[in-house]
Amino acid sequence: MTTTMTLAKAITSGLDKVLETNDKSLLMGEDIGRLGGVYRITDGLIDKYGEHRVIDSPLGEAGIVGTAVGMALRGFSPLVEIQFDGFVFPAFSQITTQLAKMHARSEGRLTTPVVIRIPYGGGIGSIEHHSESPEALFAHTAGLRIITPSNAHDAYWMIQQAASCQDPVIFFEPKRRYWLKGEVDTGTPALDAFKAQVVRPGTDATIVAYGPLVPIALAAADAALEDGRSIEVIDLRSLSPIDFDTITESVQKTGRLIVTHEAPTFGGLGGEIAARITERAFLSLEAPVLRVGGFHMPYPISKVESQYLPDIDKLLEALDRSFAY
Amino acid sequence: MTRAATEATEPDLIQILTPDGQRQSHETYDAYLGDVDDDMLRGFYRDMALTRRFDQEATALQRQGQLCLWVPLRGQEAAQIGSGRATRRSDYIFPTYREHGVALTRDVSFSEMLRLFRGISGGGWDPRENNFHMYTMVLAAQMPHAAGYGMALNMEQRGWDEARRAKEGNAVVAYFGDGSSTEGETHESMVFASSFNAPVVYFCQNNQWAISVPFEVQSKVPLVNRAAGYGMPGVRVDGNDVLAVLAVTRWALEHARSGKGPVLIEAVTYRLGAHTTADDPTKYRMSEEEAQWAPKDPLIRLETYLRDNNLVDDTFFEQLSADADAMAAKVREDAMAFPVPPLAKSFEQVYAEAHPLIQEELAWHLEYEAGFADAAEGEH
Numbered sequence: 001m002t003t004t005m006t007l008a009k010a011i012t013s014g015l016d017k018v019l020e021t022n023d024k025s026l027l028m029g030e031d032i033g034r035l036g037g038v039y040r041i042t043d044g045l046i047d048k049y050g051e052h053r054v055i056d057s058p059l060g061e062a063g064i065v066g067t068a069v070g071m072a073l074r075g076f077s078p079l080v081e082i083q084f085d086g087f088v089f090p091a092f093s094q095i096t097t098q099l100a101k102m103h104a105r106s107e108g109r110l111t112t113p114v115v116i117r118i119p120y121g122g123g124i125g126s127i128e129h130h131s132e133s134p135e136a137l138f139a140h141t142a143g144l145r146i147i148t149p150s151n152a153h154d155a156y157w158m159i160q161q162a163a164s165c166q167d168p169v170i171f172f173e174p175k176r177r178y179w180l181k182g183e184v185d186t187g188t189p190a191l192d193a194f195k196a197q198v199v200r201p202g203t204d205a206t207i208v209a210y211g212p213l214v215p216i217a218l219a220a221a222d223a224a225l226e227d228g229r230s231i232e233v234i235d236l237r238s239l240s241p242i243d244f245d246t247i248t249e250s251v252q253k254t255g256r257l258i259v260t261h262e263a264p265t266f267g268g269l270g271g272e273i274a275a276r277i278t279e280r281a282f283l284s285l286e287a288p289v290l291r292v293g294g295f296h297m298p299y300p301i302s303k304v305e306s307q308y309l310p311d312i313d314k315l316l317e318a319l320d321r322s323f324a325y
Numbered sequence: 326m327t328r329a330a331t332e333a334t335e336p337d338l339i340q341i342l343t344p345d346g347q348r349q350s351h352e353t354y355d356a357y358l359g360d361v362d363d364d365m366l367r368g369f370y371r372d373m374a375l376t377r378r379f380d381q382e383a384t385a386l387q388r389q390g391q392l393c394l395w396v397p398l399r400g401q402e403a404a405q406i407g408s409g410r411a412t413r414r415s416d417y418i419f420p421t422y423r424e425h426g427v428a429l430t431r432d433v434s435f436s437e438m439l440r441l442f443r444g445i446s447g448g449g450w451d452p453r454e455n456n457f458h459m460y461t462m463v464l465a466a467q468m469p470h471a472a473g474y475g476m477a478l479n480m481e482q483r484g485w486d487e488a489r490r491a492k493e494g495n496a497v498v499a500y501f502g503d504g505s506s507t508e509g510e511t512h513e514s515m516v517f518a519s520s521f522n523a524p525v526v527y528f529c530q531n532n533q534w535a536i537s538v539p540f541e542v543q544s545k546v547p548l549v550n551r552a553a554g555y556g557m558p559g560v561r562v563d564g565n566d567v568l569a570v571l572a573v574t575r576w577a578l579e580h581a582r583s584g585k586g587p588v589l590i591e592a593v594t595y596r597l598g599a600h601t602t603a604d605d606p607t608k609y610r611m612s613e614e615e616a617q618w619a620p621k622d623p624l625i626r627l628e629t630y631l632r633d634n635n636l637v638d639d640t641f642f643e644q645l646s647a648d649a650d651a652m653a654a655k656v657r658e659d660a661m662a663f664p665v666p667p668l669a670k671s672f673e674q675v676y677a678e679a680h681p682l683i684q685e686e687l688a689w690h691l692e693y694e695a696g697f698a699d700a701a702e703g704e705h
Contacts, residue, residue: 026480052480058520063513066469067476073458074417074477090509097463098470104674105447105459111677142675166677194681241682 002185008178010152011041011117013186014159015079019049022077025163028055028064029081029117038083039119039178061091065116069099072112079163085120085172086129086299092137099168100143115162119175120148121212121262123309125302132299133263138170139240139272146239147193148172150214152182154237157190165193172239174212196243198250202232205256205319208247208273210236213260213310220315229319239269247273248280255286256322260310265293287325290318336549336561338593341568344621346629354572361568363636369410369567370627370637371645373402376426377624378649379435382656383425383442387602391660392442396423400565400597403623404530406430407570408498408592411578414456417474418498419467422460423530427500431455435652436659445663465508468527471499472514475523475587482584491583496524498578504535506551507543515555515587524581526574527589530564532596537609552589564592565623595621 005013018025027042033056036043046054057064061082068078082088088095095116102112122131138144145167149155155173162169191197199214200221209217214235221231232250236242251257257277259270270291277289292310300308341358342348380397387395398405405426412418412430420427428438433455441449441460448459461467475497482494505511506529518525531548533540544551552559558580562573570592577588595618599606606615631637672687 052483058513058516060509060513060516062510063469063472063517066466066510066514067473067517070470070473070475071477072473073470074474074481076477076480078473093463093466094469094510098461098466101447103677104671106452107446107448108674108677109448109451109453113677145676145680241680243681245681 001187002183004181005152005184006178007149007152007155007174007180007182008039008041010156010182010184011159011173012043012045013184014156015042016045016048018079018160018163019045019053022163024075025077025079026053026055026071027079027081028057028068030057030059030064030083032056032081037081039175041117041173042081061087061089062094065091065094065099065114068114069094069102069112072114073110077113077115077163079115079117082116082118084130085118085132085134088118088134095138095144095170096141100141102143103167104143111166112168113163113166114168115159115171116168117159117171117173119178120172121174121176122299122305123176123212125305127302128299131302131305133261133294135170135172135239135261136263136268139269143168144240145169145194146172147237148174148211148239149237150174150177150209150211150235151180153184154190156184156186158193158237161190161193172211176212177215180215191237194238194241194243196237196246197235198232198246199235200231200233202230202254204230204254205258205322206232206234206247206250206254207315208234208236208257208259210239210261212262216310216312217260217315220312220319223312223316224319229323231319242269242273242276244273244276244280247277251277251281252284255284257285257289258292258315258318258322259289260292260315262294262309264296265291266296268293287322290322292318336547336559338561338563339569339573340563340566341572342566342626342630344565344626346626346633348568348630351572354569354576357572357575358568361571366627366631366636367641369406369571370624370631372406372410372426372429373567373624373627374645375649375652376402376406376429378653379429379656380425382653383439384598384602386439386657386660387442392439392602393444394442395602397596397598397601398423398425400595400618400622401530401532402426403567403627404564404570404592404594407567408528408574408590411571411574412498413495413578416496416498416578417456417458418500419458419471419474420460420500421464421467421502421505422462423502424460424500428457431457433457435656439656439660440663443660443663445665465501465505465510465514468499468501468505468508468511468514469517471497471525471527472518472521472523475518475525475581476521478524479521485584487583491579494524494582494584496526496578496582498526498528498574500528500530502529502535503531503533503540503543503548504538506548515557515589518587519555519557522584522586524584525587526577526581527587528574529589529591530594531591532594534596534600534606534610536600536604539610547591549589549591555587555589557587557589559589559591561591561593564594565621565626567623567627597622
């Protein structure tokens with residue numbers, strides 16, 4: 001059955017499905033109960049499932065993730081919400097030293113299937129610490145899986161796939177796309193959450209994007225068509241692991257690759273993708289892999305954030321450079 | 326740093342066995358010692374002596390270069406045996422990295438425990454077998470886990486009345502130290518546990534020193550006073566008195582188990598040795614202080630009590646000493662014989678589910694290593 005819904009509503013519906021089908025699952029976070037979360041992603045779920053499964057937690061991110069680890073050790077499957085990207089750092093130690101390593105430290109005996117939902121990214125005209133993209137900091141940590149949907153259908157299914165995964169999953173939600181409407185087929189599961197997807201086929205160059213920038217990449221591909229360039233767009237979907245096979249296959253066909261993310265270019269996932277693709281498809285490349293990302297600065301003040309964020313023009317400029325090489 | 330402000334609010338110290346081995350009665354806690362007979366008393370001494378002997382052997386193994394590190398517990402045996410023996414096997418324990426005595430009460434094999442320190446495992450034992458979690462090196466990281474585990478127990482026990490909870494319910498013990506008491510996660514854990522009435526007993530072994538920093542730097546007030554700030558009861562107990570620790574922990578577990586929420590216990594003890602084998606206490610504390618604590622040794626006072634009451638004779642100690650030596654020899658032998666798992670094993674343990682990067686890197690690693698084997702063969 002196909003329904004039109006916003007990306008936000010698709011996550012809500014996905015969470016509803018998780019709570020309905022797994023009685024060991026529960027939601028926890030700041031303001032997620034009565035209020036339904038600052039973005040209302042958990043709206044209405046406390047009424048349906050009760051305070052013991054939709055828990056308004058005290059205000060402490062280390063406590064939220066740390067108690068979720070404890071619950072998981074007892075056989076529960078918590079899905080916790082961190083209110084904003086820039087607020088995850090008090091929980092950084094719990095995520096990287098505890099959650100990520102529990103399976104390895106216990107020699108595979110213990111699993112901690114915790115899902116951490118984090119609204120991320122900028123472009124919403126907000127104040128500091130509300131617009132960040134910290135995904136690379138987590139991708140560098142073995143033991144975690146990191147996924148991010150870019151559309152409603154994926155959001156509905158990927159949150160469920162995250163919940164059923166035995167490894168800890170960080171689920172980055174592209175907050176500026178919460179209100180993006182799309183068709184959700186609740187009868188047909190999305191592609192495996194840990195695979196990339198070609199969302200627009202093309203022959204002349206490849207753009208890899210994820211989360212909030214996928215619609216931008218698609219728009220850039222449309223614009224490039226006016227110049228007679230056929231651009232393939234890949235929605236990465238999974239940031240750890242990264243589906244290098246899908247990217248490699250595309251680049252072997254197109255010969256050119258642009259990787260874009262809102263996170264700073266330096267030390268970002270674009271660098272990892274560039275290096276891997278250079279190794280895997282060196283002889284297919286017609287130009288160096290180019291990156292279009294944020295600058296090496298704290299996320300800027302909102303009045304100038306549009307000059308910081310990758311947009312259609314920056315992608316077209318990068319395509320020009322790639323084709324000119 | 327002044328102590329004047331804190332002395333005014335100095336809380337009671339629960340004590341059953343005085344440092345000179347005299348048993349006192351206590352109106353609240355005697356009720357929690359009703360079943361303690363002569364055999365149990367001898368058993369507690371035996372537990373403490375075996376733990377100390379193990380600790381001594383592990384320290385020696387480290388000094389001989391056989392362990393990466395060792396974390397001695399000498400002086401804290403009563404706090405650990407008393408609290409560990411108060412738990413039910415179905416209760417879950419989150420230790421720090423120094424709970425070797427608690428481990429003994431949970432039947433975690435001493436040999437297995439050395440796997441972590443020998444550098445052949447990131448954990449060492451199966452936490453599920455003994456409900457005794459892995460050691461945690463990141464200070465206080467285990468504290469919110471304990472609160473969450475307790476919250477999970479509450480979910481399982483929803484709708485149970487107090488009587489059923491007291492009988493069948495489980496509880497959690499979160500061990501920590503005076504140093505960890507400062508960590509934010511300790512605070513957050515206590516807030517969560519208190520707000521959600523989680524059945525958690527917070528057991529602090531205040532051994533007076535966080536490596537080289539004295540307790541006064543961690544807190545201007547006695548640690549137990551903090552309990553009031555979280556809305557939970559707090560009890561201060563002589564941590565070198567195995568009977569008092571047993572009684573107080575039993576009371577606390579009963580309180581937590583029956584649904585009344587968490588409890589904080591401060592067991593006042595003293596780390597007679599170094600923080601770890603990498604530490605040198607002569608650089609930061611006076612030998613006079615160590616001399617002051619030496620007569621309060623938990624083993625000495627129980628030995629005095631046992632001898633004064635004719636519950637043991639020399640044969641008991643001779644036999645125990647022989648058993649302890651045999652145990653130590655076995656532990657040493659086991660530790661030296663542990664096979665070193667290949668790095669390939671580590672790849673398998675990173676994720677629970679198949680992961681393409683792991684598979685790719687493992688394949689590369691195996692091929693690379695195999696190249697050396699082929700080269701070696703070629704030389705013959």
